[in-house]
């Protein structure tokens with residue numbers, strides 16, 4: 001209701017404004033018309049004045065000239081003027097009437113423009129009349145001048161006539177006097193004679209004077225004639241000017257008729273406008289009245305509404321006041337709540353802190369326990385584990401059926417792989433198998449528990465075994481973009497050592513060595529050609545050591561990279577073909593981690609041996625000769641020895657033949673006792689490599705299948721097949737169909753029970 005009221009109010013205001021505007025416009029129009037009429041009045045006034053002047057002029061001329069022709073003309077002109085004055089008067093009356101009519105103003109309407117046009121026309125006509133009048137005045141002036149001149153001439157004429165008359169009179173008087181004298185003289189003869197004589201003399205003089213006078217008279221008459229001529233001319237001029245005047249008058253009449261017409265039109269229009277204005281005003285008024293009525297009605301409605309709204313307003317005000325009170329009290333309440341919330345939060349934080357501490361303590365204890373369990377598990381599983389890794393097919397494998405993959409995997413068991421060899425599928429079970437797509441990262445994840453146990457003082461060996469090109473070096477060293485176990489292990493050691501720096505001091509040193517043709521050489525030393533010996537420690541501890549083997553202390557990844565580079569350079573400068581050479585030698589990276597517990601003074605030493613073995617491929621018996629044969633023999637011997645040692649260790653034989661090769665002898669400490677060993681068997685999946693792949697996998701399974709515990713002791717009776725023996729094995733005969741547990745016969749039974757036990761372990 002309020003809104004509608006406001007709306008109506010607005011409407012009312014708008015209407016009032018409209019009305020005001022209309023009134024303003026009306027006033028402006030009235031002003032305009034008033035000024036116009038004033039102008040017209042002024043013009044009439046001036047015209048009147050001029051007329052009067054002319055009349056005066058004419059009367060003056062008439063008085064001057066008397067009853068001549070010019071005077072008659074002037075009379076005529078005066079009459080004309082009088083007539084004009086009458087006309088003017090009539091016009092004035094009309095104008096007054098017009099003004100009276102114009103007093104009733106006209107409101108703004110579309111005729112206004114037309115009106116303005118007409119007015120302009122009127123003013124133009126008036127201007128023209130003005131000009132004509134000016135011309136008339138000029139002509140009058142001219143007439144007056146001429147009349148003046150005429151009067152002058154007449155005056156002169158009169159003067160000369162008067163003069164002549166005087167002269168004539170004077171002459172006649174003298175003549176009379178002379179005649180009288182003659183008569184008197186005739187009466188006095190003597191005297192008369194004399195007098196006659198003198199008179200005769202004098203009469204000659206008189207006669208001469210008479211003649212003169214006559215000639216003068218004649219001149220004056222001529223002059224009069226001339227003046228008359230001039231007068232005639234002037235009259236002619238006057239006539240012509242009167243003619244022009246008549247023409248002008250006709251023109252004026254014409255203009256005035258036009259003026260009248262325009263005036264009539266204007267009047268009509270003004271009347272029409274007036275009517276329209278009245279109509280509009282009436283309309284607006286009636287509309288306003290209707291609206292006012294509606295407003296009044298609305299107002300009445302609003303009033304009743306207001307009456308009903310008042311109670312609601314009262315309750316609202318009450319509510320508002322109570323809300324205001326609440327808002328006023330709110331900050332206090334909020335502060336109170338915040339204070340208590342803060343207290344609660346800090347208490348909760350405190351509780352969380354203490355729980356955290358407790359959890360951390362428990363976690364540490366669990367970690368210890370887990371490590372113990374892990375070690376126990378490793379011990380139970382055997383400290384020797386065997387993994388298999390299949391490299392992807394590479395460009396070097398070529399194309400076609402030769403390069404096809406002969407290896408497949410078991411989707412449900414990541415410890416099994418199948419090899420298709422000569423049309424038959426042979427399956428192998430290892431501790432874990434890495435398929436070609438397995439990343440370096442994934443491989444290292446399986447290895448890192450071994451690496452960290454070296455910090456706790458365990459010795460660890462990781463071997464990469466397999467034919468040349470199967471990925472041994474890739475797994476151990478890797479590439480710059482994708483480093484292998486060596487670098488990742490050292491990085492892990494660094495970070496682990498850093499984590500323990502609060503209680504322990506650790507030093508990490510690395511050595512790099514190579515065994516080629518059963519000769520041990522230092523890769524970081526100054527004399528790489530020098531053959532090193534492995535000796536018993538003189539302290540009687542039974543430990544072995546290599547005098548002269550260089551040890552580098554490393555503290556960062558950069559240090560390791562330098563060491564590796566250095567080692568590589570040595571190997572490259574020593575050999576013409578590094579790949580060729582590396583496949584014929586064992587490369588060892590020996591990392592020693594020495595720790596000191598600052599609180600207890602306890603010292604630990606762990607060794608991590610990372611070994612990239614020489615290629616395990618068989619060299620054809622017939623083809624090889626000389627140095628190649630010797631190399632092959634050495635490799636075979638050392639790999640067989642390694643197999644023997646691992647077999648002996650896993651089967652817990654009393655005697656372990658460490659001394660059968662330089663490699664096993666050097667790693668004796670790291671292979672025996674609580675040490676942990678990982679054999680990473682690398683194979684190529686290519687079709688053309690299947691026989692070598694089969695050999696490597698057989699080696700892996702044989703190492704693994706050794707029975708643990710008391711039962712395994714029986715296995716002591718079985719002998720580890722030499723590398724030569726392996727070479728001699730025909731893959732077809734050695735691998736029975738199905739799972740290739742091709743260990744020597746005594747192990748045949750025990751390997752089954754081992755796999756059953758392993759399953760129990762894993763499920764437990």
Ligand code: ADP
Pocket residue numbers: 390391392394436466467468469470471472473474475583682
């Ligand atoms: P080995 O050291 O056993 O002779 P390499 O490590 O030199 O064999 O590997 C032979 C080739 O195969 C190299 O070019 C290597 O980069 C590539 N290779 C080996 N294993 C992998 C793998 N897992 N992923 C990608 N490339 C591999």
Ligand code: MG
Pocket residue numbers: 469472473474582583612
């Ligand atoms: Mg290699």
